[in-house]
Amino acid sequence: MQRCSRRAFLAASAVGGTAATAGCLGGSVRGGQDGDGTTTTETTTGSPSESATASDGEPPLADAALTVQYPFERLRSGVVSGGPPKDGIPSIDEPTFTDASAANDHLDDGDVVFGVVRGSDAKAYPQNVLVWHEICNDTLDGTPVSVTYCPLTGTAMGFDRGATTFGVSGDLLNDNLVMYDRATDSRWPQMLATAIEGRFAERSLREFRLVWTTWARWRDTHPDTRVLSEETGYVRDYDDDPYGSYNPRDGYYAGGDPLFPPLRTDDRLDGKAVVVGTRSSEGAAAFPKDALRTEKLLDGELAGTPLLAAYDPDLDTAYVYRNPDERSFAFRDGDVVGPDGTPSAPADLPLERQYAYDAMWFAWAGIYPETSVHE
Numbered sequence: 006m007q008r009c010s011r012r013a014f015l016a017a018s019a020v021g022g023t024a025a026t027a028g029c030l031g032g033s034v035r036g037g038q039d040g041d042g043t044t045t046t047e048t049t050t051g052s053p054s055e056s057a058t059a060s061d062g063e064p065p066l067a068d069a070a071l072t073v074q075y076p077f078e079r080l081r082s083g084v085v086s087g088g089p090p091k092d093g094i095p096s097i098d099e100p101t102f103t104d105a106s107a108a109n110d111h112l113d114d115g116d117v118v119f120g121v122v123r124g125s126d127a128k129a130y131p132q133n134v135l136v137w138h139e140i141c142n143d144t145l146d147g148t149p150v151s152v153t154y155c156p157l158t159g160t161a162m163g164f165d166r167g168a169t170t171f172g173v174s175g176d177l178l179n180d181n182l183v184m185y186d187r188a189t190d191s192r193w194p195q196m197l198a199t200a201i202e203g204r205f206a207e208r209s210l211r212e213f214r215l216v217w218t219t220w221a222r223w224r225d226t227h228p229d230t231r232v233l234s235e236e237t238g239y240v241r242d243y244d245d246d247p248y249g250s251y252n253p254r255d256g257y258y259a260g261g262d263p264l265f266p267p268l269r270t271d272d273r274l275d276g277k278a279v280v281v282g283t284r285s286s287e288g289a290a291a292f293p294k295d296a297l298r299t300e301k302l303l304d305g306e307l308a309g310t311p312l313l314a315a316y317d318p319d320l321d322t323a324y325v326y327r328n329p330d331e332r333s334f335a336f337r338d339g340d341v342v343g344p345d346g347t348p349s350a351p352a353d354l355p356l357e358r359q360y361a362y363d364a365m366w367f368a369w370a371g372i373y374p375e376t377s378v379h380e
Contacts, residue, residue, distance in 0.1 A: 062168020114221035305379035
């Protein structure tokens with residue numbers, strides 16, 4: 006696959022659309038909070054770092070650091086420039102939202118969105134907008150948050166940000182977005198949620214779940230949702246994804262090599278296969294999403310503790326639970342039936358929920374080399 010810098014790629018896309026970039030690609034919850042809510046244009050002038058005001062606040066940290074399966078020096082040495090400079094991919098710092106009816110004018114049913122419900126807020130962040138910005142600094146139910154998306158690893162993750170904001174450093178680790186916080190300039194690879202450099206090195210962020218789903222599925226489940234608008238303050242062709250398409254899947258997302266060599270390779274699964282990965286301070290585990298769609302329930306383990314992954318057909322997502330007593334569950338008519346015969350929604354099993362998110366296999370295996378895989 007022909008390679009070019011992301012700077013050239015995104016710049017060409019913004020100016021000339023698809024034709025200009027055709028040569029670049031060639032064709033209680035552990036480890037975080039759940040935010041799925043199942044229970045619980047004017048052109049901007051100046052650089053994004055100038056237009057986004059940083060405060061003296063610091064991002065909230067998790068009580069315990071998440072697993073990191075490399076020496077930190079190895080991770081720092083593995084960081085590469087993705088092409089754009091710091092803030093060259095501008096975060097959205099003053100987001101605006103529309104209602105579902107207005108969003109129907111520019112979103113097709115099969116378009117990817119990242120959904121979250123937190124308190125009284127239900128919101129959807131379209132992939133076709135975030136692919137150009139990677140970070141949206143927003144507020145959910147009064148809490149300042151950052152909604153983040155890395156197109157190269159297929160990972161959408163939410164973080165509490167406190168009084169600061171997060172920006173795009175321009176660097177990558179294992180092809181994954183390296184964020185920075187504007188209070189301390191610490192560097193946070195998105196998938197790790199753990200700083201590898203700066204004041205908070207070896208500390209982890211507080212994170213919350215985003216649901217990777219389609220617009221129709223999210224809209225039908227949450228008709229009162231608000232949707233991130235294309236009125237971002239930046240001139241971008243939000244109808245054109247510079248890396249390919251998820252609806253239908255093609256380009257970078259359909260297969261082939263990552264843009265940059267990963268930290269390691271693992272041939273247990275195809276590199277671009279999607280897994281639902283979970284990790285804690287103890288270790289990491291992954292469930293292939295296609296297997297979850299077929300089997301509906303999959304058993305696994307994390308550092309010796311049995312896990313249960315349950316597929317949700319309404320949102321095409323999955324939830325991972327700790328199941329230390331290895332209780333027996335069955336999937337029936339969209340519900341998960343417990344050993345006493347009581348049905349529960351896949352998102353609301355009577356077990357302890359484990360934070361999990363979708364990722365491309367090459368990215369998950371590269372950042373978590375000790376991961377187990379359960380099919």
